[in-house]
Structure formats: structure tokens, C-alpha cells
Amino acid sequence: MTTTTLTIADLHGRVEAIFRKAGLNAVQAGALARVIVAGERDACKSHGIYRIEGALRTVKSGKVKPDAVPELDLNEGSAIVKVNADGGFANAAFELGVPALAERTRKLGIAALVINDCTHFSALWPEVEAVTKEGLAGLVMCPSYATVAPAGGNKPLLGTNPFAFGWPRKDTSPYVFDFATSVAARGEIELHRRAGKQLPEGWAIDADGHPTTDPEAALAGAMLPFGGHKGSAIGTMIELLAGIMIGDLTSPEVLDYLGTTTLAPFHGELIIAMSPQAFAAGRPGDPFARAELLFEAIVGSGARLPSQRRFAAREKSETEGVVLTAAELELLDRLFEKGLEAVS
Amino acid sequence: MTTTTLTIADLHGRVEAIFRKAGLNAVQAGALARVIVAGERDACKSHGIYRIEGALRTVKSGKVKPDAVPELDLNEGSAIVKVNADGGFANAAFELGVPALAERTRKLGIAALVINDCTHFSALWPEVEAVTKEGLAGLVMCPSYATVAPAGGNKPLLGTNPFAFGWPRKDTSPYVFDFATSVAARGEIELHRRAGKQLPEGWAIDADGHPTTDPEAALAGAMLPFGGHKGSAIGTMIELLAGIMIGDLTSPEVLDYLGTTTLAPFHGELIIAMSPQAFAAGRPGDPFARAELLFEAIVGSGARLPSQRRFAAREKSETEGVVLTAAELELLDRLFEKGLEAVS
Numbered sequence: 001m002t003t004t005t006l007t008i009a010d011l012h013g014r015v016e017a018i019f020r021k022a023g024l025n026a027v028q029a030g031a032l033a034r035v036i037v038a039g040e041r042d043a044c045k046s047h048g049i050y051r052i053e054g055a056l057r058t059v060k061s062g063k064v065k066p067d068a069v070p071e072l073d074l075n076e077g078s079a080i081v082k083v084n085a086d087g088g089f090a091n092a093a094f095e096l097g098v099p100a101l102a103e104r105t106r107k108l109g110i111a112a113l114v115i116n117d118c119t120h121f122s123a124l125w126p127e128v129e130a131v132t133k134e135g136l137a138g139l140v141m142c143p144s145y146a147t148v149a150p151a152g153g154n155k156p157l158l159g160t161n162p163f164a165f166g167w168p169r170k171d172t173s174p175y176v177f178d179f180a181t182s183v184a185a186r187g188e189i190e191l192h193r194r195a196g197k198q199l200p201e202g203w204a205i206d207a208d209g210h211p212t213t214d215p216e217a218a219l220a221g222a223m224l225p226f227g228g229h230k231g232s233a234i235g236t237m238i239e240l241l242a243g244i245m246i247g248d249l250t251s252p253e254v255l256d257y258l259g260t261t262t263l264a265p266f267h268g269e270l271i272i273a274m275s276p277q278a279f280a281a282g283r284p285g286d287p288f289a290r291a292e293l294l295f296e297a298i299v300g301s302g303a304r305l306p307s308q309r310r311f312a313a314r315e316k317s318e319t320e321g322v323v324l325t326a327a328e329l330e331l332l333d334r335l336f337e338k339g340l341e342a343v344s
Numbered sequence: 345m346t347t348t349t350l351t352i353a354d355l356h357g358r359v360e361a362i363f364r365k366a367g368l369n370a371v372q373a374g375a376l377a378r379v380i381v382a383g384e385r386d387a388c389k390s391h392g393i394y395r396i397e398g399a400l401r402t403v404k405s406g407k408v409k410p411d412a413v414p415e416l417d418l419n420e421g422s423a424i425v426k427v428n429a430d431g432g433f434a435n436a437a438f439e440l441g442v443p444a445l446a447e448r449t450r451k452l453g454i455a456a457l458v459i460n461d462c463t464h465f466s467a468l469w470p471e472v473e474a475v476t477k478e479g480l481a482g483l484v485m486c487p488s489y490a491t492v493a494p495a496g497g498n499k500p501l502l503g504t505n506p507f508a509f510g511w512p513r514k515d516t517s518p519y520v521f522d523f524a525t526s527v528a529a530r531g532e533i534e535l536h537r538r539a540g541k542q543l544p545e546g547w548a549i550d551a552d553g554h555p556t557t558d559p560e561a562a563l564a565g566a567m568l569p570f571g572g573h574k575g576s577a578i579g580t581m582i583e584l585l586a587g588i589m590i591g592d593l594t595s596p597e598v599l600d601y602l603g604t605t606t607l608a609p610f611h612g613e614l615i616i617a618m619s620p621q622a623f624a625a626g627r628p629g630d631p632f633a634r635a636e637l638l639f640e641a642i643v644g645s646g647a648r649l650p651s652q653r654r655f656a657a658r659e660k661s662e663t664e665g666v667v668l669t670a671a672e673l674e675l676l677d678r679l680f681e682k683g684l685e686a687v688s
Contacts, residue, residue, distance in 0.1 A: 302553065
């Protein structure tokens with residue numbers, strides 16, 4: 001197989017150029033390119049250049065504003081910083097808000113960043129990592145489309161509602177997890193369908209609410225939350241906090257609004273940041289040093305810390321560049337040339 | 345079976361008197377009695393009067409201070425309110441801190457209450473409910489003793505680390521969940537051991553890290569987190585935020601300090617409160633009314649909201665009183681008469 005190695009900067013330039021040519025303004029194109037290149041760099045292919053078409057499709061549908069200019073509301077005197085994404089992608093809004101979130105958190109110990117009126121795109125780990133880069137712990141969550149049935153229910157009412165957390169570490173990559181609160185991601189069910197394979201038990205129910213291992217029936221029915229009623233409760237909490245509380249759409253409302261799950265979802269996002277230094281002030285021990293002892297014990301017991309595979313791939317990409325196949329390079333060429341015409 | 349019905353106030357008086365006679369001061373005895381009576385009232389027997397002996401045993405061991413006077417640190421200018429429990433039970437410290445937490449949250453939108461140097465006692469739902477009574481959403485978490493292996497690990501390093509959430513509802517009981525981040529509570533494994541029953545698969549590993557269904561082997565080994573690596577990650581997050589970040593003990597440190605899992609654990613606790621009104625300000629829709637639509641849809645789909653059994657029992661107890669068996673009344677008599685001598 002012919003492959004080509006690109007530097008991270010070169011890949012960024014190519015992805016950004018695709019979005020600029022497709023009509024996105026600089027702030028939207030830059031932010032999207034950063035998360036897509038981060039996915040590719042981390043060998044997280046499902047969040048890499050494969051996602052460009054989805055972003056373009058959402059632009060073409062008119063459900064996201066390509067020239068949106070997010071607006072920061074410092075909301076002085078409170079612990080809540082807000083960014084209105086102006087109907088653009090969440091990524092640009094997040095980049096605008098994170099310095100203000102960090103400053104507010106350092107001042108008050110805990111603070112929140114609310115993003116409203118955004119199209120969510122890609123994973124939450126780039127955002128959690130950005131919070132940890134400020135020396136802060138971060139919790140990030142958002143709804144999705146209604147594709148998951150609450151435990152015991154027979155209808156999709158919750159989203160795959162991702163839940164992500166990060167803790168900063170000195171001289172090494174942060175402790176980061178980012179997962180869907182459904183058993184599996186919707187894409188995994190789609191992959192089983194294409195491969196003609198049955199699903200593992202416990203992933204999904206059919207349209208009548210009965211357990212199914214048939215991917216077609218699952219796509220017409222609902223996915224199940226991870227961890228039974230506990231994961232279902234966390235998924236519900238995310239609808240309440242990151243949908244309803246912040247005055248933005250819930251997963252059923254997102255699905256009503258879009259009418260499809262093939263476009264990136266339009267809603268809001270909640271980021272909570274905490275300063276370990278502020279919380280630990282006056283107490284014995286350095287929180288960062290103590291956390292290292294816990295991580296050491298976890299690794300010593302044979303368990304892995306989350307995201308380690310991603311960080312290993314990142315290290316390799318940063319020194320050796322990102323390797324793309326001929327087909328992937330052709331995809332980039334085609335998307336640059338055809339822009340929105342390349343997607344249906 | 346002979347039973348006796350007591351009013352909630354009468355039961356409270358009896359439980360409080362037991363603690364007072366055993367040497368607890370008014371603030372400790374009152375707070376403990378309130379959570380124990382709440383458990384009994386809600387037909388949550390595992391958190392009712394059955395727990396009195398454990399509290400007395402912890403007092404007798406010298407690991408909790410019976411005359412502790414919690415101290416509030418308003419920490420003005422920040423979003424973190426702190427209460428030092430002075431080595432007493434968490435419950436008294438929480439009661440002292442919650443009005444200040446509510447005030448700070450209403451002012452800033454989001455705020456945290458940190459409880460340090462406390463002995464954790466009973467469930468987290470009484471605390472989450474107290475936050476919702478202030479019209480706020482609440483998240484509560486704390487470590488425990490190291491009895492749970494991280495996913496993929498072969499040693500108990502995490503606690504059963506409870507995670508609780510509440511959302512206020514008008515004219516009805518709040519939306520509340522409160523669960524262990526382990527598959528099962530340690531008490532359930534103990535119950536299987538006493539009954540000579542095998543455990544379901546997936547609950548535990550033995551001392552060599554191999555899956556086991558033998559309760560003895562499980563108690564000598566480790567429990568497993570709920571939901572595989574996802575629950576494991578949440579359990580780890582709780583160690584980081586509600587142990588290390590707040591400058592208090594982690595689950596392995598608690599077990600080292602106590603040397604046993606038969607006493608109530610000594611550590612800290614983290615409560616995060618959010619004001620839906622502050623977060624939703626300036627956005628369309630009333631968050632409380634919108635949440636009702638979500639709850640209605642969940643119930644309509646055949647799923648249950650968490651805690652509903654407890655709330656139904658509460659309603660009954662509040663009108664009809666709490667029913668105790670002759671053996672339970674004898675237990676209360678014996679504990680009142682013998683005090684710390686009644687426990688080993």
C-alpha cells in the first residue's frame with residue numbers, strides 16, 4: 001500500500017483549506033481543522049479526516065452557519081461564562097471561551113462554560129485536554145440525538161450523551177476519559193450492519209422494545225445505556241444539565257429539529273472546570289503529586305489509564321508525522337476540489 | 345408478627361436519644377438521627393435503624409469524634425464553601441454547610457461545598473435532596489475504602505465510590521439517583537456469603553485477579569466497577585475530585601487508616617450545586633417545566649424514574665407512620681440501654 005507522511009502542520013493546512021474553500025470563515029475552519037487533525041494525529045481514525053464529509057454535509061444542509069462568529073458573554077460577577085456559537089460549530093465557540101473559563105476558575109475555584117446554539121462536532125477529549133492544559137480539572141458533557149432508550153423503556157429518548165473528564169499531570173499527558181453513555185456508539189452498530197454481523201447481546205432493542213442482536217432492527221429501535229439503570233441515570237442527568245439547564249435542546253428536540261442522525265447535532269454544551277490548587281489550599285499534600293501515586297498504583301495493578309493508546313500515537317505523529325494512504329490523500333484532494341458538491 | 349407504628353417524630357426522638365446517651369453531642373446526634381430516620385421512613389431498610397450499630401461501633405473504635413463541632417469556612421470571594429467536620433460525622437458538617445452553599449450558588453450560578461475530616465455515614469441521597477430543596481441541581485460524590493479493582497486490574501484500589509445527582513421538581517419529589525460505582529454494594533456480597541449463594545458473574549475477582557462467583561473469594565479479592573472501563577473511570581474520577589483534589593483521603597488511604605471495612609470510612613466529600621435559573625437566564629423556556637416533559641416521556645416509555653419506590657414509601661410513612669417489628673423495637677431499647685457496650 002502506498003502511503004504518504006505529512007507533518008501535522010501540513011495536514012492542518014490541507015484540512016483547513018478544504019473548509020475555507022467550502023465557504024467556512026477562518027474561525028470555523030481553523031477550529032474544525034484542529035480537532036480533525038488531532039483525531040488523525042492520535043490514530044483515532046473515527047474522529048480524523050473521515051469526519052470532514054460529515055461536517056460538509058451539515059454545512060450543505062443549512063443546519064450550521066459556515067460564517068458564524070461566536071460571541072463571548074463574560075457574565076461578570078458570576079461563575080458562569082457563556083459563549084453563543086451563533087449557529088456555528090461548537091469548536092470555535094469553545095476556543096473562544098476557554099481562556100475566560102480558566103481565568104474565572106482560577107479566581108473562584110470552580111466555574112462553568114456554557115456553549116449555546118452550536119453544532120457539536122467530534123469528540124469531547126480535545127476540550128477536556130484544553131482545560132487540563134490550564135492546570136485545571138474538567139468535566140464536559142452534551143446531549144446528542146434521541147437514539148438511546150432509558151433502562152426499562154421502549155423508546156429512544158436519550159442521546160449517546162458523551163461524558164468526559166480530565167485531570168492535569170505534570171510532564172506527561174493528562175488523565176482523560178471520554179465515552180458515550182450508551183453501551184456502543186451508533187457508528188459501531190452501523191459497522192456491524194455493513195459487515196452483516198450480529199450485535200453482541202445487551203446493545204439494543206427493536207422498535208417494539210424487545211432485545212435484539214440484529215443491527216437493522218437496532219437502528220430502527222434504540223440503543224441501550226451502558227451499565228443498566230446507572231448509565232441510564234447519567235444519560236438523563238446530561239439531558240438535564242447540558243440540555244435543559246443551559247437552555248438548549250435535549251436529544252429528542254435535536255432529532256425533531258434535524259429529522260436525521262446523519263448530520264452533526266445542534267444543541268449546547270456544558271464544561272465545568274475546577275482548580276485543584278484552590279480546592280486543596282490549606283490541606284496537607286500536593287494534589288498533583290498525590291494523583292501520580294494513584295495512577296502508579298492503577299498501572300501497577302495491571303489496569304490501563306484511559307487514552308494511553310491515543311497519547312502513544314500522538315507522540316509518534318509528533319516526531320514522525322501522520323501517515324495517510326493513497327485513498328485518504330485522494331479524499332482530501334477530492335474534498336478540496338469539489339467542496340460541498342462532494343457530499344450529498 | 346407483632347408490629348408497632350411510630351410517628352416519624354417519635355422515631356427520631358428515640359434514635360437521637362440513643363446517640364445522646366452514647367455520648368454524642370446534640371449536633372452529631374441530631375444529624376445522624378435525621379438520616380437514619382429518613383432511611384427507615386423511605387423503607388430503605390439498609391440505611392435505617394440497622395445502621396445505628398455501625399455508627400456506635402465507629403464511635404467506640406475512637407475513629408470518629410462524638411463531640412465534634414463542625415466549622416464553616418465561608419471562603420469569601422470564591423465559589424468554594426468549606427466545612428471542617430472536626431473529625432465528626434459528615435452529616436452534621438453537611439447540615440452546617442448547605443445554607444452557605446445554596447447562597448453562594450444562587451449568587452454565582454455554580455458553587456461547591458467541600459467537607460473535610462469527616463466520617464461518612466449512610467447514603468448520599470439525603471444530601472442531594474437537601475440541595476434540590478433549595479431549588480438547585482446537585483452532584484455529590486465521595487471515596488470509600490479500597491475494595492474495587494479498576495477495570496483490567498487485579499487489586500482493590502478504588503472504593504465503591506457513590507455518585508449522586510438531584511434535580512428539583514415543583515410540587516413533587518425531586519429527580520434523584522444515588523448509586524455505588526461498583527457493580528454491587530459490598531453488603532450484597534456479604535448477604536450472598538451468609539446465604540451460601542454464589543454471586544452473579546461479573547461482580548468480583550479473587551485475590552489472584554481471576555473472575556469469581558464465590559463470595560468468600562470475592563471478599564478476599566476485589567469487587568468490579570459497574571459498566572466495565574466506563575464505571576471504572578468514573579470511580580477513578582471520584583478518587584481524584586472528592587479525595588485528592590479536596591485534600592482528603594483516597595480509598596486506599598482510608599483502608600490503611602482504619603485497617604477494616606467494618607467501620608464507617610473517614611475522608612472528605614464534594615458537593616457541586618448549580619442554579620438552573622442562573623444557567624437558563626436569557627434562554628428560551630423554563631428549565632423546570634422542560635424537565636417535566638422529559639420525565640413524562642421517560643415514564644411514558646415504560647421506564648421508571650430513580651427513587652420512586654422510596655418516595656412512595658415516604659408518602660405512606662408521613663401519613664401513616666413508620667412500622668417497626670418487635671425485634672426492631674427491642675433493638676432500639678437495647679441500644680438505648682447499653683449504648684457503646686451493645687457493640688463490639
